[in-house]
Amino acid sequence: MCRRLAASLLTIATLASCASAGPGLYVVVILDNSGSMAERMPGGGTRMEAAKRSLQTVLDRTPDDAQVGVLLLNPPRIGDDWLFELGPVDQQATRQAIGQINAGGPTPLGGAMITASDALLAAREKNRYGVYKLLVVSDGEATDGNLVDRYLPEVQARGLLVDVIGVAMAQQHSLATRASTYRNANDPASLEQAISAVVLGESTTDQNDAGDESDFDILEAIPSEVAAASLTALVSQPNTPLAGTGVRAPAGVPQSPRAAPPVPFPGGQANQPQPEEEGGGFSGVFIFLVIAFFIITRLMSSAGKRRQ
Numbered sequence: 626m627c628r629r630l631a632a633s634l635l636t637i638a639t640l641a642s643c644a645s646a647g648p649g650l651y652v653v654v655i656l657d658n659s660g661s662m663a664e665r666m667p668g669g670g671t672r673m674e675a676a677k678r679s680l681q682t683v684l685d686r687t688p689d690d691a692q693v694g695v696l697l698l699n700p701p702r703i704g705d706d707w708l709f710e711l712g713p714v715d716q717q718a719t720r721q722a723i724g725q726i727n728a729g730g731p732t733p734l735g736g737a738m739i740t741a742s743d744a745l746l747a748a749r750e751k752n753r754y755g756v757y758k759l760l761v762v763s764d765g766e767a768t769d770g771n772l773v774d775r776y777l778p779e780v781q782a783r784g785l786l787v788d789v790i791g792v793a794m795a796q797q798h799s800l801a802t803r804a805s806t807y808r809n810a811n812d813p814a815s816l817e818q819a820i821s822a823v824v825l826g827e828s829t830t831d832q833n834d835a836g837d838e839s840d841f842d843i844l845e846a847i848p849s850e851v852a853a854a855s856l857t858a859l860v861s862q863p864n865t866p867l868a869g870t871g872v873r874a875p876a877g878v879p880q881s882p883r884a885a886p887p888v889p890f891p892g893g894q895a896n897q898p899q900p901e902e903e904g905g906g907f908s909g910v911f912i913f914l915v916i917a918f919f920i921i922t923r924l925m926s927s928a929g930k931r932r933q
Contacts, residue, residue: 649690649691649752649755649756650690650691650692650755650756650758650824650825651692651693651711651748651749651752651755651756651757651758652691652692652693652694652757652759652760652823653694653695653696653711653741653742653744653745653758653760654680654693654694654695654696654760654762654820654824655698655737655741655759655760655761655762656676656680656696656697656698656726656762657676657698657734657761657762657763657764657792658673658697658698658699658728658729659698659728659729659730659731659732659763659764659765660728660729660730660731661728661764662676662728662792663728663729664793666792666793666813667793667811667812668811668812668813668814669813670813672728672764672792673727673728675792675812675813675816676762676792676816677723677724677726678817679816679817679820679821680695680723680762680820681719681720681723682817682821683817683820683821683824683825684714684716684719684723684824685716686821686825687714687824687825689713691713691714691824691825692711692712692713692714692748693711693712693714694707694709694710694711694712694741694744695708695709695723696708696737696740696741698730698732698733698734698737698763699728699729699730699731701725701727706737706740708722708723708726709722710744711744711748731768732763732765732766732767732768733767733768733769734761734763734767734768734769734770734772734773735767735769735770735771735772735773735775735776736769736772738759738761738772738776738777738780738867739772739776739867739868741759742759742776742779742780742783742785742867743867743868745757745758745759745785746783746785746864746865746866746867747866749864750864756786757786758786758787758788758805758823759785759786759787759788760788760789760790760820760823761787761788761789761790761800761804762790762792762816762820763789763790763791763792763798764791764792764793764794765794766798766799770799773800776867777800777803779867780867781805782863783863783864783867786805786806787800787803787804787805788804788805788807788808788823789801789804789806789807789808790808790816790819790820790823791807791808791809792810792816793811793812794809797809
């Protein structure tokens with residue numbers, strides 16, 4: 626129920642944001658190209674081949690206002706984690722880059738989450754409004770699991786959506802119960818469908834949630850004081866880069882090279898948020914709260930009529 630409530634509140638945030646500023650979609654895909662992705666997948670071909678084909682098919686359908694970036698867990702060159710950085714989709718360039726991906730190496734997911742999240746936070750600092758997602762496509766557990774455990778709450782505290790797709794896994798990924806959404810993909814067709822649902826924004830509902838109750842049905846039952854407190858929390862999300870939070874791996878756990886340097890805010894000193902334009906932050910929050918209040922009021926009114 627808590628996860629459904631969180632998803633519902635994010636729905637309010639998205640609706641309010643869409644109404645106030647016509648936002649785009651910002652997605653960073655963390656693509657697992659570890660050695661196990663070279664294994665066969667039910668339905669034909671390897672897991673890596675299916676992932677590459679599915680990702681390219683989805684990117685070919687990406688709307689013009691969307692921005693997408695792809696990170697590899699095992700880049701061909703050290704220090705060059707991005708297959709292509711977060712930005713508008715150049716289909717010709719992405720097709721060439723995706724075609725060169727090979728499987729081989731470990732699964733350093735924690736470090737990649739830091740890099741991906743900081744790119745999304747920098748985009749949000751610049752653009753303010755929009756839907757910001759981190760998509761993990763993987764067939765196994767992280768080899769730096771302690772980093773994942775430590776940084777995932779930091780990612781979620783910043784209001785970023787974390788979607789996970791488990792590729793031909795014998796059991797659910799450990800992130801299944803902690804991510805915003807989790808989907809199993811046991812064949813190429815379901816993998817393409819899952820990537821499409823996240824990248825194209827076709828679904829924000831956790832497929833593991835039981836029942837057909839809609840987000841608006843759930844919102845009708847939320848007391849107004851609870852909704853108000855939740856909305857206040859949503860609009861106060863920090864935008865500090867993860868690499869500057871001081872979070873470190875436990876003793877004996879190797880640090881990810883991606884986590885070492887602080888990530889500067891665009892045009893400013895490292896780890897120091899820049900002052901907002903006069904009135905900009907307040908007006909955005911005010912518009913958000915007004916629209917959210919209107920939505921909740923309408924829902925509560927509708928609920929009252931139904932009970933009469």
